[in-house]
Amino acid sequence: MNHPPPTLQNIPILLTSSVIAHDPGVALKNTEVRVRYALESVREWLRICPELPLVLCDGSGFDFTGLMAQHFPQAKVECLYFMNDQAMVLQRGRGWGEGEIVRHAIENSWSIRHAGAFAKCTSKLWVSNYLELMEIWNGSLLLKGVFLDVFSAFQKPVFDYIDTRFYVVSVATYTQLFIDAHLSIDQHQGRGLEQCFFEIVQKQQLQGILTTRPPVIEGVGGGIGRAYQNPLKRRLKERLRSWLVRRNPAFNALFIDD
Numbered sequence: 001m002n003h004p005p006p007t008l009q010n011i012p013i014l015l016t017s018s019v020i021a022h023d024p025g026v027a028l029k030n031t032e033v034r035v036r037y038a039l040e041s042v043r044e045w046l047r048i049c050p051e052l053p054l055v056l057c058d059g060s061g062f063d064f065t066g067l068m069a070q071h072f073p074q075a076k077v078e079c080l081y082f083m084n085d086q087a088m089v090l091q092r093g094r095g096w097g098e099g100e101i102v103r104h105a106i107e108n109s110w111s112i113r114h115a116g117a118f119a120k121c122t123s124k125l126w127v128s129n130y131l132e133l134m135e136i137w138n139g140s141l142l143l144k145g146v147f148l149d150v151f152s153a154f155q156k157p158v159f160d161y162i163d164t165r166f167y168v169v170s171v172a173t174y175t176q177l178f179i180d181a182h183l184s185i186d187q188h189q190g191r192g193l194e195q196c197f198f199e200i201v202q203k204q205q206l207q208g209i210l211t212t213r214p215p216v217i218e219g220v221g222g223g224i225g226r227a228y229q230n231p232l233k234r235r236l237k238e239r240l241r242s243w244l245v246r247r248n249p250a251f252n253a254l255f256i257d258d
Helices: 031-048 065-071 086-092 094-108 110-115 130-134 171-177 193-203 232-247
Strands: 013-017 054-058 077-081 117-122 125-127 141-148 158-170 217-221
Touching (some): 013 094, 054 094, 094 110, 094 171, 094 193, 141 193, 158 171
Parallel strands (some): 013 054, 013 117
Antiparallel strands (some): 125 217, 141 158
């Protein structure tokens, strides 16, 4: 299929949802509250850019269609839903369920198929500096890498994992590299979805894929059950962290040219 050039107007935001929490390890379990926070996420994304197409895909069989028509009648929101394998989510955790949600969306979403790309964000969250991030997207992949010991005077910085709460990716790149990433999750060995993405980045020796501008992620994390805090001091510290890591010759090639 020939896709139009990806733009802010046609790249859909894929919100991955599970209104019914199949993973007993999540802190936020109340279904009504989870629905309310998902609606808040949609509202905030539309505030960031009213023209954004949204894809809300729920892996617990919850259909948001009626709620979208009621609360956001003018918005372009495509609602998908299916029933995830509950036994596998119990065994592997919510990262496995999220991987299946993204797979389902790629296979069934008209918006994603038409655009040939998508920005994935966990439902209940939004990225307040999304438009700024899209200024540097390379058309293929934009990830946030998490580095440890960046400010340490005694230890070298360590590239630890990929923050999978938010990323932007073409369908071709995701299908080639990450479509089966969640199948390698092993909670007993401490390998979550974040580590699986990281291992793929390392194994494939990917370059030019990390954002130099840290995403400002807001909303409520279902796993932790509380709102993320992003005061100015923290945002400045994250930008400094990113700047320092990019100056390190060991990591410079990982970053998108800005």
